[in-house]
Amino acid sequence: MDFNEYQKKAIGTDLEGKKDGNNIFYLGFMTKALGLVGEAGEVTEDIKKILRDKNGELTEDDRTALTMELGDVMWYIAVIADYLGVSMEEVAEKNLEKLQSRKQRGKLHGAGNNR
Ligand SMILES: [Mg+2]
Structure with missing residues (x-):
């Protein structure tokens, strides 16, 4: 499956739906922004528990959960x-x-979105 095929199928499970126009201040957009951070938190929480409780040893169940x-x-x-x-x-x-450009210019390390 390629990215666009995935996106098309993912959109099909979005309950709020897309709103036309350029204003992002609506429920669908806000819940997606909050959800993204929440899910990223779940990834890091799982990793934290592997580090804290399992001395960093990754099991197949951990790999499945993180996937x-x-x-x-x-x-x-x-x-x-x-x-x-x-x-x-x-x-x-x-x-x-972006990453290739940074690599070619020796800017992979450092801070700032526009380096
Ligand atoms: Mg989750």
């Missing part, structure tokens, strides 16, 4: 991107372009 949580993060990214009128493929391509 599911990463999928939850991806769902929110896919839906937010759709709300913005951007395809998942474009998000992925732009991200790789």
Whole structure:
């Protein structure tokens, strides 16, 4: 499955739906933004527990749980991107372009979005 196919299917499970126009201050957008942070928190919480309770030893159950949580993060990214009128493929391509540019310029380390 490619990114855009995933995005199309993810949108099909969005209960609030996309709103036309450029104003992001509506329930659907806000709940997706909050949900993205919540799911990212679930990823880090699982990792914390593996570090804290299992001395960093990753089990298959941990791997499965983290895979599911990463999928939850991806769902929110896919839906937010759709709300913005951007395809998942474009998000992925732009991200790789940015990282390749930083790598070529020796700027992978450091701070700031526009380095
Ligand atoms: Mg989750």
